[in-house]
Amino acid sequence: MPFAPSTFAIGDTDFLLDGQPFRVLSGAIHYFRVHPEQWADRIHKARLMGLNTIETYVPWNAHAPKEGSWDATGRLDLVRFLQLVAEEGMRAIVRPGPYICAEWDGGGLPAWLFRDGPMRIRSSDPRFLAAVEGYFGHVLPMIEPLQVQHGGPVILVQVENEYGAYGADADYLDAITALLREGGIQVPLTTVDQPTDEMLANGSRPGLHLTASFGSRSAERLQTLRRHQPTGPLMCSEYWNGWFDNWGAAHHRTSAGDAAQDLRVLLAHGASVNFYMFHGGTNFGLSNGANDKGIYEPIVTSYDYDAPLDEAGAPTEKFWAFREVIAEFAEVPDELPAAAAPAPVFETRFESVRPLRDALPAIGELSDGLPSHDERDILSGFSLYRTPISVDGDAVLEFAEVRDRALVSIDGDPVGVLSRELGERAITLPSNAQGVLELLVEDQGRVDYGPRIGEPKGLIGPALVGGEPLGHWELLGLDLEALRAMASGGATPTSAMIAGPVLARAGFRLDEPADLFLDTAGWGKGVVWVNGFCLGRYWSRGPQRTLFVPSPVLRAGENEVTVFELHALANRLAFCAAPELGHVDS
Structure with a gap:
């Protein structure tokens, strides 16, 4: 040291x-x-x-x-x-x-x-x-x-x-x-709370040094903190910049x-x-x-x-x-950081695609009821629920709750999407629906603040069709590495757009590693890996339109990109010069 x-x-x-x-x-x-x-x-x-x-x-x-x-x-x-x-x-x-x-x-x-x-x-x-x-x-x-x-x-x-x-x-x-x-x-030992009398009082104990979190009105908020921390140094330990x-x-x-x-x-x-x-x-x-x-x-x-x-x-x-x-209050070094250079710009096409249905096992774990992700130890990522249905006439499929987004299909034919964000938990099925009902469910992130921390993910029952319960479900967990591995064995795409859900692969060459910005324009919703490193999620809803690719995950020579697309994917893999994180409200 x-x-x-x-x-x-x-x-x-x-x-x-x-x-x-x-x-x-x-x-x-x-x-x-x-x-x-x-x-x-x-x-x-x-x-x-x-x-x-x-x-x-x-x-x-x-x-x-x-x-x-x-x-x-x-x-x-x-x-x-x-x-x-x-x-x-x-x-x-x-x-x-x-x-x-x-x-x-x-x-x-x-x-x-x-x-x-x-x-x-x-x-x-x-x-x-x-x-x-x-x-x-x-x-x-x-x-x-x-x-x-x-x-x-x-x-x-x-x-x-x-x-x-x-x-x-x-x-x-x-x-x-x-x-x-x-x-x-x-x-x-310190604590941090927003500078209100109630929060500072609830979050403090004798022997702990209180600090505050705020991003404006510094003088006023430090004054509130000082009332609760009469002696010792004042500190904003989360200055929200x-x-x-x-x-x-x-x-x-x-x-x-x-x-x-x-x-x-x-x-x-x-x-x-x-x-x-x-x-x-x-x-x-x-x-x-x-x-x-x-x-x-x-x-x-x-x-x-x-x-x-x-x-x-x-x-x-x-x-x-x-x-x-x-610099008005302390010494700062003479050295200055260099300005960022534009990232390499280039474009290629996908070399192979494989429909998700072709890659999945035929049977998941069977259940008499509707299990949540957590009941099957699926702690993040994607899952596939399956059950046979036979409906006379028109009927509605409904759940107590969908956590968080489900693509609904019957024998692979799309029916629609159920989104927790939009409060959707019911969808009309095609008339006289027959076959295997499938729901590809995405856990979009567990709640990080407030009373809903710790809630189960997946489909929350009861599950009803026409008001009658659906009994026997198969549930297959799809973790990230399993999804990426499923991409092998695809065919060469020939069209400008690729229908999802699909796993797509492409390669590109670099003279030397450099930070890149992957352009997701024309893609729907999904997850990307580069050389096996998961960059994260993309979504056409925005605001962000690029994914950051850190140079250490790249190599001189050949590199590989794998994409798991839920909806529709432009047959275009492109990298741009700078990040694009979306429009800003004026």
């Missing part, structure tokens, strides 16, 4: 590093949203903006996707990420949850927690605390040796996350605090000038800050979450966040505006 063992404490007015005032100038980078070979670049650019600290969440469900598992390799190597922070001469803040929100699938809580029925999450429910203890038993040994007293970068660890917006279980916060201390965490996007909405952009002015006010009040986000990155794979405040709204693949560094790591207008403000 580049640091000598140090002390970090909370003084009467300041954070104290080895007894000297230390203003935390931090930026959020989620290691799990950035390719690990690009971590060092993003961390270095944070220092060039004038920051001295990097903050990150820890996603429980990514590290433990199945009960009893634990993965801290590759994109999940938290230790290596924190070591790179230290090598850059920067400090670190770690927020291990157990709940993180972060617009991440399930708010970071593993889906398997809820397999045995409802659990009182984020509470002193003994079942939940026992699970958290097991999680902390894995993650805290990664953090403990990297604290400042051991010569590591970690100066602060957060207890839970915006808990005052969710509950007021003081015993729960005390239990999480005790588990952190028992796990060897000795640095100061941008926002995330939902499918079907506009791309969020906020004024760099306004954000810089609010930052100036914040720093002039002597406060510390953590930019949320400094660099957002990407919801690779199927890792995006969803909001549901009465309407289900899944998050897009890009987590660009209109941040100081864009999704591909290039400085934005906010980078320069914030750097200028920071």
